[in-house]
Amino acid sequence: xxxxxxxxxxxxxxxxxxxxxKQIGFVPTMGALHEGHLSLVKQAKDECDYxxxxxxxxxNQFNDPKDLEKYPRDIDRDSELLSTVHCDxxxxxxxxxxxxxEDTRKFEFGALETVMEGRYRPGHFNGVAQVVSxxxxxxxxxxxxxxxKDFQQVAIIQDMAEQLNCTVEIIACPIIREDDGLAMxxxxxxxxxxxxxxxxxxxxTLFDSCNFVSKMSVEELRNHxxxxxxxxxxxxxxxxxxxxxKTLQGVDNWEDCNYIVGCIAVFVGEVRLIDNxxxxxx
Ligand code: PAF
Numbered sequence: 272x273x274x275x276x277x278x279x280x281x282x283x284x285x286x287x288x289x290x291x292x293k294q295i296g297f298v299p300t301m302g303a304l305h306e307g308h309l310s311l312v313k314q315a316k317d318e319c320d321y322x323x324x325x326x327x328x329x330x331n332q333f334n335d336p337k338d339l340e341k342y343p344r345d346i347d348r349d350s351e352l353l354s355t356v357h358c359d360x361x362x363x364x365x366x367x368x369x370x371x372x373e374d375t376r377k378f379e380f381g382a383l384e385t386v387m388e389g390r391y392r393p394g395h396f397n398g399v400a401q402v403v404s405x406x407x408x409x410x411x412x413x414x415x416x417x418x419x420k421d422f423q424q425v426a427i428i429q430d431m432a433e434q435l436n437c438t439v440e441i442i443a444c445p446i447i448r449e450d451d452g453l454a455m456x457x458x459x460x461x462x463x464x465x466x467x468x469x470x471x472x473x474x475x476t477l478f479d480s481c482n483f484v485s486k487m488s489v490e491e492l493r494n495h496x497x498x499x500x501x502x503x504x505x506x507x508x509x510x511x512x513x514x515x516x517k518t519l520q521g522v523d524n525w526e527d528c529n530y531i532v533g534c535i536a537v538f539v540g541e542v543r544l545i546d547n548x549x550x551x552x553x
Pocket of ligand 1: 300329332
């Protein structure tokens with residue numbers, strides 16, 4: 272596996288790869304890799320000839336400086352894990368490589384960004400779009416892989432790719448969970464033993480709530496989920512929205528559209544976890 276830090280080295284290697292007619296798959300990450308990331312790499316390996324993974328903790332997408340500071344970092348471990356899944360190239364740039372000067376671009380995502388993560392983390396998606404658009408420019412991939420745990424991020428990146436006329440195909444991949452149901456996240460390592468023990472309540476409540484779709488109104492089900500999770504010590508739901516899976520706008524009735532998703536953000540002590548469940552997809 273190549274390990275590359277600078278954009279110029281990256282581009283010279285990828286030029287040769289493209290000249291050989293190989294399809295490039297790209298998995299952008301912020302490191303602290305887990306099985307969820309590795310599943311993206313495996314899918315990329317299955318579908319493409321050459322797989323690039325970037326590891327860059329992007330300061331522009333953190334609205335909370337404490338969250339940025341505490342974001343777990345371990346590039347040696349990441350590199351070892353990537354070798355196990357036969358990643359071809361690890362791109363681990365420094366801040367000066369990605370942002371040689373300040374990125375002042377302002378993206379417009381309309382209603383997609385005024386809800387959920389966009390509402391509670393102002394500027395977050397602008398920062399995501401800034402870094403992902405740069406990484407797409409540098410890697411020029413055929414396909415890029417994103418996990419559906421970040422449901423809204425996938426919608427934003429699809430929109431960004433359309434706005435910028437990127438030729439890259441955005442591949443949305445399923446959430447990978449621990450055996451007890453907890454959605455895999457780099458933030459899970461920050462949970463205390465007690466918090467980790469209780470954390471599966473989020474997924475369990477979401478999964479159980481699927482059985483209530485025919486019995487409760489949208490509003491009742493929403494209140495029920497929030498109430499159940501808030502009962503757990505140190506758990507505080509920041510939002511739970513039941514939305515149209517395409518527009519991300521809240522729905523009032525189960526009949527409102529054909530694709531309905533419940534998206535949640537929960538503070539577990541100081542650690543913020545997100546997850547989602549599909550209620551309806553036709
Ligand atoms: O999902 C993430 O890890 C990040 O938001 C991404 C897409 C790598 C951009 O920094």
